[in-house]
Amino acid sequence: MGMKMKKVAWLGLLAAITLVPGAAAASSAKIRLYPDRVDIGAFFQGVEITLQGEIPQGAEAVVEIQGTATQQELLRKGRRGGLWMTVGEIRVENAPNLYLLLSSTPHVPQLNGQEPPWGFSALRSRINFRGALQDQEKDRFFQEFLKLKKSEELYCALPGALKTSNSPGGQMAFKGACPLPAKVPPGHYQVRLYVIKDGKVLEQKNEELVVKMVGFPALLATLAYNHGAFYGVLAVLIAIAMGFIMGFLFKGKAEH
Amino acid sequence: MWTLYLPIAGNSINILLLFGLGAAVGFLSGLFGVGGGFLMTPLLIMAGIPSTVAAASDSNQIVAASTSGTFAHYRMGNVDFKMGILLLVGGVVGGTLGVQLIKVLVALGNADFVIKITYVVMLGVVGFYMFLESLQSLRKKAVVVAKRPETGRSSAYARAIQALPWQMQFEKSGVTFSALVPLILGTLVGILAAIMGVGGGFIMVPVMVYLLRMPMHVVVGTSLFQILFTCINVTIMQSITNHTVDLVLALILLVGSTLGAQVGAKLSRRLKADQLKILLASIVLLVMVQILVSLVLPPKLLLGFKGGH
Numbered sequence: 001m002g003m004k005m006k007k008v009a010w011l012g013l014l015a016a017i018t019l020v021p022g023a024a025a026a027s028s029a030k031i032r033l034y035p036d037r038v039d040i041g042a043f044f045q046g047v048e049i050t051l052q053g054e055i056p057q058g059a060e061a062v063v064e065i066q067g068t069a070t071q072q073e074l075l076r077k078g079r080r081g082g083l084w085m086t087v088g089e090i091r092v093e094n095a096p097n098l099y100l101l102l103s104s105t106p107h108v109p110q111l112n113g114q115e116p117p118w119g120f121s122a123l124r125s126r127i128n129f130r131g132a133l134q135d136q137e138k139d140r141f142f143q144e145f146l147k148l149k150k151s152e153e154l155y156c157a158l159p160g161a162l163k164t165s166n167s168p169g170g171q172m173a174f175k176g177a178c179p180l181p182a183k184v185p186p187g188h189y190q191v192r193l194y195v196i197k198d199g200k201v202l203e204q205k206n207e208e209l210v211v212k213m214v215g216f217p218a219l220l221a222t223l224a225y226n227h228g229a230f231y232g233v234l235a236v237l238i239a240i241a242m243g244f245i246m247g248f249l250f251k252g253k254a255e256h
Numbered sequence: 257m258w259t260l261y262l263p264i265a266g267n268s269i270n271i272l273l274l275f276g277l278g279a280a281v282g283f284l285s286g287l288f289g290v291g292g293g294f295l296m297t298p299l300l301i302m303a304g305i306p307s308t309v310a311a312a313s314d315s316n317q318i319v320a321a322s323t324s325g326t327f328a329h330y331r332m333g334n335v336d337f338k339m340g341i342l343l344l345v346g347g348v349v350g351g352t353l354g355v356q357l358i359k360v361l362v363a364l365g366n367a368d369f370v371i372k373i374t375y376v377v378m379l380g381v382v383g384f385y386m387f388l389e390s391l392q393s394l395r396k397k398a399v400v401v402a403k404r405p406e407t408g409r410s411s412a413y414a415r416a417i418q419a420l421p422w423q424m425q426f427e428k429s430g431v432t433f434s435a436l437v438p439l440i441l442g443t444l445v446g447i448l449a450a451i452m453g454v455g456g457g458f459i460m461v462p463v464m465v466y467l468l469r470m471p472m473h474v475v476v477g478t479s480l481f482q483i484l485f486t487c488i489n490v491t492i493m494q495s496i497t498n499h500t501v502d503l504v505l506a507l508i509l510l511v512g513s514t515l516g517a518q519v520g521a522k523l524s525r526r527l528k529a530d531q532l533k534i535l536l537a538s539i540v541l542l543v544m545v546q547i548l549v550s551l552v553l554p555p556k557l558l559l560g561f562k563g564g565h
Contacts, residue, residue, distance in 0.1 A: 182268035217263035232495025243323025246514035
């Protein structure tokens with residue numbers, strides 16, 4: 001009986017697609033980023049990425065921007081003898097170094113009968129906590145981890161940030177701005193658009209955002225990471241030279 | 257406008273803010289002969305710099321400030337090189353011992369407790385003693401010119417340091433005692449400094465004043481000379497092992513701090529030794545209270561980043 005119903009539904013959907021020309025285009029949602037390449041130069045102070053695209057009429061959009069999964073060692077604070085201090089280390093595994101979420105609805109859309117692959121609760125199931133904590137404390141420390149990341153502006157949920165409007169092709173256009181903080185680590189970021197209708201994912205589109213250090217910061221970072229000893233000596237020499245120069249300048253001033 | 261990207265810290269920051277921070281801490285450095293790491297690093301972390309980068313870049317900055325300060329004090333005849341080198345040798349030995357001690361403490365699982373308590377106790381004892389002593393002598397001078405009565409304990413200490421072998425005369429400081437004294441005291445300060453993760457200037461200064469009986473002005477110059485070498489070592493080591501020195505950050509800070517250090521050194525010449533001591537004692541006590549408060553009040557977050565002082 002259930003199978004039959006499903007079949008009918010599928011046939012209906014197929015008919016709708018073939019009958020309504022506008023709906024045929026619905027199978028290709030689009031997303032574009034402006035810019036899709038971010039250069040970190042000497043004066044970089046974060047940037048706003050504009051997300052633009054199209055989804056079928058009546059659908060909802062969720063856009064996820066996430067970086068590579070990393071492992072991070074954090075310190076757990078606790079109370080010992082009435083005083084607050086570090087009581088152990090917690091290793092956070094498989095957490096993306098950046099996680100931004102935008103949606104076209106005032107609340108982050110959910111799916112019927114299953115957990116959506118987006119949002120902080122989806123992150124919770126992916127991230128592992130090891131070290132100085134018990135199993136039942138993991139939810140609490142996930143919340144603490146979120147707070148820490150949000151305070152750094154590296155994790156952020158912006159429901160309703162994508163504004164929709166009717167587009168000429170019978171589709172719905174969406175547009176939204178997403179702040180990329182100055183702290184964004186250089187790397188490749190996956191941008192994923194989910195198209196949701198009636199509690200189901202209709203479609204998924206992937207794009208890439210590249211963040212790269214260029215110019216002076218890139219040169220300095222290369223020196224620091226690949227030629228540490230030279231970089232250290234250089235830093236010391238510059239500091240000593242500056243100390244002496246300032247000393248001489250002041251001596252000159254004092255004598256006048 | 258006025259913001260620069262710091263490639264190692266991985267964040268952008270206002271240049272004027274950094275310059276101001278540098279100038280303020282450099283001023284204290286030139287005035288009291290402390291590196292100022294115990295003030296600068298927490299301030300940088302508050303400004304959004306990762307703690308490991310803040311601590312390492314700060315030592316690079318201190319190299320510049322203490323060069324500038326040592327140079328200024330040297331011209332005024334305030335650096336006792338002989339004493340400084342002996343303290344430095346002791347400091348290096350103590351630093352190495354201290355790092356091993358921390359490894360043991362970390363393995364035992366209560367490193368942070370020991371570090372925090374050492375901090376509060378050291379700062380508290382040093383601050384209170386210096387504060388009371390200088391207050392007393394300021395008052396005495398105002399009432400009647402009288403020689404400070406030597407207590408039995410300190411004369412025993414004086415006899416002990418006179419009894420040690422390798423007696424040496426330190427002309428600049430105007431004292432004569434065994435070369436072992438600065439070596440041993442340098443080692444002790446080095447151990448404490450390594451445990452607390454700081455340069456140790458604010459422990460070294462009181463040690464020089466009260467245990468080595470050096471005149472305050474020579475103390476400031478000599479302490480800066482010693483800090484210079486400690487921080488050169490730290491900067492190069494951090495660059496090689498952790499890649500945490502941000503040259504852009506250090507450069508902006510050091511422009512401010514070298515300027516501040518010159519002004520501080522000039523002012524230290526004008527102030528009386530007791531006034532200098534009481535000011536330093538107040539700052540040390542303030543820092544102690546701040547740490548104590550952070551120990552007593554619950555933190556905003558139960559998770560924190562590793563590294564830093």
